[in-house]
Amino acid sequence: MSSQWIYLDNDFVKKEEALVSVFDHGFLYGDGVFEGIRAYSGNIFKLSEHLDRLYQSAQSIMLNIPYSKEEMEEIIIGTVRRNQLETAYIRVVVSRGTGNLGLDPVSCSKPSVIVIAESLSLFPEELYERGLKMGSVASRRNRPDVLSPQVKSLNYLNNILVKLEANQAGVDEALMLNDQGYVTEGSADNIFIVKNNKIFTPPVYLGALEGITRNAIIDIAPENGYQISEQPFTRHDVYTADEVFLTGTAVEVIAVIDVDGRKIGTGRPGEVTKHLLTAFRNAVMKDGVQCYPAEKADAV
Ligand code: PMP
Numbered sequence: 001m002s003s004q005w006i007y008l009d010n011d012f013v014k015k016e017e018a019l020v021s022v023f024d025h026g027f028l029y030g031d032g033v034f035e036g037i038r039a040y041s042g043n044i045f046k047l048s049e050h051l052d053r054l055y056q057s058a059q060s061i062m063l064n065i066p067y068s069k070e071e072m073e074e075i076i077i078g079t080v081r082r083n084q085l086e087t088a089y090i091r092v093v094v095s096r097g098t099g100n101l102g103l104d105p106v107s108c109s110k111p112s113v114i115v116i117a118e119s120l121s122l123f124p125e126e127l128y129e130r131g132l133k134m135g136s137v138a139s140r141r142n143r144p145d146v147l148s149p150q151v152k153s154l155n156y157l158n159n160i161l162v163k164l165e166a167n168q169a170g171v172d173e174a175l176m177l178n179d180q181g182y183v184t185e186g187s188a189d190n191i192f193i194v195k196n197n198k199i200f201t202p203p204v205y206l207g208a209l210e211g212i213t214r215n216a217i218i219d220i221a222p223e224n225g226y227q228i229s230e231q232p233f234t235r236h237d238v239y240t241a242d243e244v245f246l247t248g249t250a251v252e253v254i255a256v257i258d259v260d261g262r263k264i265g266t267g268r269p270g271e272v273t274k275h276l277l278t279a280f281r282n283a284v285m286k287d288g289v290q291c292y293p294a295e296k297a298d299a300v
Contacts, residue, residue, distance in 0.1 A: 004116075006114065007114065009114075018114070020114070024098050024099075024112060026095025031108075031154065031155075033061065033153055034054075034091065034154060035091070036091055038250070039291065043284070043285050046216065052069075053210070054152070055069060057150070062105075063094060077291050080291045087119065088117045089250065090115065091116040094112070097112045129269065131258075132246070133171040133173075133257065133259075134171055134173045135173075136176075136259070137165035137166060139162050140178060140179050141179075143178070149208055159187045173256070174187045175235070175238070178206050183202055191208075192217065194273070195240075197226065197242075199228040200231045201230055217247055235260070239260070243270035243271075243273050244256040244264050252277060253273060253276050
């Protein structure tokens with residue numbers, strides 16, 4: 001690609017010129033919200049669900065996004081088109097905007113809206129064939145009554161701290177518990193366990209982001225013959241599961257083959273995980289918004 005175009009406050013600017021102020025409260029305080037979205041062959045998967053979550057995060061922190069959801073959808077589609085992308089990772093950021101050094105958002109007159117779309121280098125297939133190692137970490141998931149994990153805010157330090165712990169421990173991903181010891185999620189992905197062909201994931205009120213891939217799996221699993229339910233569980237349930245897998249926009253569905261040194265199942269990605277990854281990849285074109293409808297019609 002010759003040049004990457006970034007949407008920044010009503011304009012498309014070149015990557016090198018896409019700069020925000022050091023007085024932006026997104027930078028000074030992590031005051032803002034974001035979404036990570038994915039396009040498959042020009043189809044922006046679950047765009048309306050991502051927009052709903054973005055606007056709910058903003059509503060929760062009293063951040064007034066200066067566009068309607070319809071306008072934001074056009075901006076996102078426009079950014080993908082402008083960069084002539086088909087398979088893309090899209091980052092939408094709305095920060096509180098430029099203010100003074102005090103934390104009070106009242107000094108910020110106008111939120112900043114940024115959309116970045118870039119071509120997505122897929123995770124290597126060998127990672128899906130091998131599976132990930134996970135380790136539980138000392139840091140607990142933010143309590144929902146302190147800073148709700150449902151607010152996808154620019155303050156990701158809770159998640160970054162556990163990622164650092166995972167790196168220190170030499171594992172691929174962190175297993176985050178809540179303050180009562182119940183399993184919540186990974187640093188940036190939701191967790192599922194499989195036992196006797198039944199699938200379980202923690203209810204989000206325990207302290208997990210309501211992931212859009214998670215919800216897609218909750219829909220897809222019964223269509224593929226599996227019982228799935230939201231249920232609290234502990235590390236013991238994870239250690240003794242037949243299969244463990246993670247879901248997220250970037251990683252899709254990926255097996256976990258080792259947790260805290262306990263081999264999960266056979267120590268190789270299991271059949272249910274593999275089946276759900278295939279079913280998920282078959283579903284990604286069926287739900288979303290197509291960026292290039294005219295070209296599609298021409299091609300038929
Ligand atoms: N949990 C956290 C903390 C995340 O940041 C993400 C990534 N957005 C997920 C779960 C997975 O959510 P989704 O499937 O919507 O990408």
